[in-house]
Amino acid sequence: MSEIRYNRLKNKWVIISIERSRRPHDYPVSVYEESSDVSKCPFEYGNEDKTPPEIFAIRPDGSLPNTPGWKVRVVPNKYPALRIENSNLPESEGIYDKYGGFGAHEVIIETPEHFKHIQDFSIEEYKNMYFTFRERMRALYQDIRIKYVHIFKNHGKEAGKSLVHSHSQLIATPIIPTLPDTQINQSRIYFQEKERCLLCDEIKEEIKSYNRVVYENDLFIAYCPYASLYPFEVRIAPKYHSHDFSMIDENQLLKLSEISQVVIKKLHKALVNPPFNMILHTSPPIRDYPAKPLYYNGIDRFYHWFIEILPRITTLAGFELGTDIYINPTIPEDAAKFLREVI
Numbered sequence: 293m294s295e296i297r298y299n300r301l302k303n304k305w306v307i308i309s310i311e312r313s314r315r316p317h318d319y320p321v322s323v324y325e326e327s328s329d330v331s332k333c334p335f336e337y338g339n340e341d342k343t344p345p346e347i348f349a350i351r352p353d354g355s356l357p358n359t360p361g362w363k364v365r366v367v368p369n370k371y372p373a374l375r376i377e378n379s380n381l382p383e384s385e386g387i388y389d390k391y392g393g394f395g396a397h398e399v400i401i402e403t404p405e406h407f408k409h410i411q412d413f414s415i416e417e418y419k420n421m422y423f424t425f426r427e428r429m430r431a432l433y434q435d436i437r438i439k440y441v442h443i444f445k446n447h448g449k450e451a452g453k454s455l456v457h458s459h460s461q462l463i464a465t466p467i468i469p470t471l472p473d474t475q476i477n478q479s480r481i482y483f484q485e486k487e488r489c490l491l492c493d494e495i496k497e498e499i500k501s502y503n504r505v506v507y508e509n510d511l512f513i514a515y516c517p518y519a520s521l522y523p524f525e526v527r528i529a530p531k532y533h534s535h536d537f538s539m540i541d542e543n544q545l546l547k548l549s550e551i552s553q554v555v556i557k558k559l560h561k562a563l564v565n566p567p568f569n570m571i572l573h574t575s576p577p578i579r580d581y582p583a584k585p586l587y588y589n590g591i592d593r594f595y596h597w598f599i600e601i602l603p604r605i606t607t608l609a610g611f612e613l614g615t616d617i618y619i620n621p622t623i624p625e626d627a628a629k630f631l632r633e634v635i
Contacts, residue, residue: 298519299517299518299519300478300490300519301475301478301479301490301491301494301517302474302475302478302521303474303477304519304521304616304617304618305519305617305618333456334370334455335365335399335401335455336406336457337360337362337404337405337406338360340358340359340365343370343399344367344368344370345367345368346362346366346367347367347398348365348424348427348428349363349364349366350362350364350365350424351363360404362404363403363404363417363420364400364401364402364403364420364421364423364424366398366399366400366401366424366428368398368399369397369398369399369461373393373395373397373463374394374397374463374465375394375396375397376394376395376435378392378393378395379391379392379393379394380392380395380437380466391466391467394437395463395464395466396432396438396462396463396464397462397463397464398461398463399459399461399462400421400424400425400428400443400459401457402420402421402424402459403417403458406456409458410445410447410458410556410570411556411559411560411565413556415546415550415553418548418550418553419545419546419549421460422540422545422548422549422552423545425462425537425572426537426538426540426545428441428443429443429462429537429538429574430538432462432464433538436579438464438465439465439466439467439468439581440465440468440469440576441462441463441464442462442469442472443461443572444460444570444571445459445460445461445569445570446461447567447568447569448565448566448567448604449567450567450604451567451569453567472573472576475573475595476591476595478490479491479594479595480590480591482594483594489595490594491598492533494517494518495513495515495529495531498515499513503628503629504516504518504624504625505632506526506555506558506632507551507555507558507631507632508531508551509550509551510547511531511532511543511544511547511548512529512547512548513529513551514526514527514528514554515527515628516624516625516627516628516631518624519624520620520624520627521602521618521620522603522606523603523606523620523621523627524562524563524603524605524622524627524631525600525601525602525603525624525627526555526559526600526601526631527598527600527601528548528555528598528600528601529597529598530548530598533593533596534597535575535593535594535595535596535597536574536592536597537572537574537597538574538577555601555631558631559601559603559631562634563603563605566605567603567604568601568604569601569602569604570599570600570601571599571600571602573597573598573599573600575591575592575597578591578592606620606621
């Protein structure tokens with residue numbers, strides 16, 4: 293029989309449809325499109341003049357900005373959703389509310405190699421990527437107008453990727469978006485009820501049962517959440533309590549890189565290079581927020597940062613869009629077991 297499971301962190305209901313359960317080979321195979329004119333790629337090594345001036349880069353050889361010699365490079369998005377020079381003031385238009393288009397939209401080019409994708413990254417390349425996430429987050433939060441920094445990676449056309457060359461994106465906003473706000477509030481409610489962190493409790497339960505664990509090392513765990521919204525959804529979280537990704541240290545970066553490499557290789561092999569979205573969820577910086585003076589109280593105790601990987605192998609249809617209840621045709625326990633067994 294099917295089950296309706298509650299995803300407490302996201303405050304959503306998920307139908308785990310056992311009758312419609314699919315095994316991995318039942319999903320359509322994603323063949324990544326590799327045909328592109330490398331010479332025209334703005335992210336290609338040697339094409340630094342085809343992007344806006346870089347904001348940040350890892351340059352082991354001490355080379356000059358906007359020249360070759362980089363391992364990771366960060367540039368403003370050429371077609372930004374938000375701009376730092378725009379107003380951040382709230383406005384109204386009749387009964388409607390809006391803000392000026394203030395914010396930041398950056399592209400993180402994770403490798404100089406055009407056809408190298410995340411499933412092929414070395415531990416060092418993962419670490420460079422996560423190090424860059426941390427440094428850009430720290431830098432942007434120096435601007436008190438920025439309330440939230442959202443970092444994500446779209447892998448494959450079906451997941452929203454428009455250029456073949458591997459890259460992630462960062463969007464900084466003057467508001468805390470709805471989903472992060474929901475996750476913060478759900479974590480707060482749980483803490484008020486239990487006096488414990490929701491994800492710390494979830495991780496303890498996953499380690500205890502081990503039914504949904506995909507992989508773990510001494511600092512991090514990867515598992516398919518109990519009420520996964522997507523087939524083969526994987527959550528990577530620190531086993532230690534931490535609310536803010538920007539506080540991660542060098543050893544933790546290394547261990548996060550190790551587990552990320554293992555999990556993404558497993559997904560790549562199991563689902564034949566599936567499109568996916570990889571999203572970093574972290575606490576906003578603790579600071580004064582006059583509009584919500586109690587918003588940050590205790591956030592360092594009740595919130596727990598994590599990364600989620602959401603394979604895009606099913607399509608949201610009328611039921612999901614009309615009810616905000618997701619139908620997942622793969623039992624998370626089966627997905628985790630399958631991924632655990634992938635070598």
